[in-house]
Amino acid sequence: MTHKLKQDDPDIAFAKTILDKGWRQGAIFDPCGIVENIQLTDSELLVLCTQSCTVVSSRFATDPIVEAMVVKLLPKYNPRAFEATGKNQRKLHIEVIGSSEFKCIECDINRRFFLDRHHLLNINPLEEFEIGVEGSTKLAGWLGRSYTRIALPNLLARMLLENHAPWVKIDLNGPLLLRESARVESSLTAGGEIRMDPLKTHSRSIS
Numbered sequence: 001m002t003h004k005l006k007q008d009d010p011d012i013a014f015a016k017t018i019l020d021k022g023w024r025q026g027a028i029f030d031p032c033g034i035v036e037n038i039q040l041t042d043s044e045l046l047v048l049c050t051q052s053c054t055v056v057s058s059r060f061a062t063d064p065i066v067e068a069m070v071v072k073l074l075p076k077y078n079p080r081a082f083e084a085t086g087k088n089q090r091k092l093h094i095e096v097i098g099s100s101e102f103k104c105i106e107c108d109i110n111r112r113f114f115l116d117r118h119h120l121l122n123i124n125p126l127e128e129f130e131i132g133v134e135g136s137t138k139l140a141g142w143l144g145r146s147y148t149r150i151a152l153p154n155l156l157a158r159m160l161l162e163n164h165a166p167w168v169k170i171d172l173n174g175p176l177l178l179r180e181s182a183r184v185e186s187s188l189t190a191g192g193e194i195r196m197d198p199l200k201t202h203s204r205s206i207s
Contacts, residue, residue: 026136
């Protein structure tokens with residue numbers, strides 16, 4: 001059952017402060033001095049991964065935490081790079097708006113943290129490192145796809161190899177991952193290419 005907050009509830013004021021500070025999904029920030037137990041190098045920051053509606057929610061009891069990911073500041077950005085197009089499952093490059101020194105951030109999906117949402121009250125997003133609406137959408141889509149990738153069993157992969165399927169590329173150094181179901185359907189019907197990549201946590205390697 002959802003209870004309506006009273007107007008004098010401090011969580012309403014906290015939520016307004018977070019909103020006024022400009023917090024949203026994709027906001028980049030430096031947690032040093034506020035958030036403990038997060039080790040970052042000089043060129044690393046955090047980007048907020050949690051959806052904006054949750055970030056600014058006044059219901060702290062229901063949504064007490066937010067998720068953040070480590071990002072590395074890079075001096076160059078190549079929009080055609082594997083990491084920039086979202087085809088790398090572990091690293092994503094997003095163009096930065098407003099910085100003359102750094103052109104993009106590199107997101108590391110394996111370095112994510114959950115933080116108490118109250119920490120946002122004592123930190124300000126870095127205006128000199130913004131990724132904009134387009135960058136935030138790119139980040140959300142990439143994160144979402146990490147949970148919906150389709151894995152192929154090794155037995156099926158062996159059958160494809162034995163039949164010399166021309167539209168399959170397989171990495172024999174690791175288990176297999178089918179990246180996009182839409183590309184699977186188009187490849188099967190049009191003789192296109194399906195690329196499968198290793199995902200070590202899903203199955204054993206082909207020997």
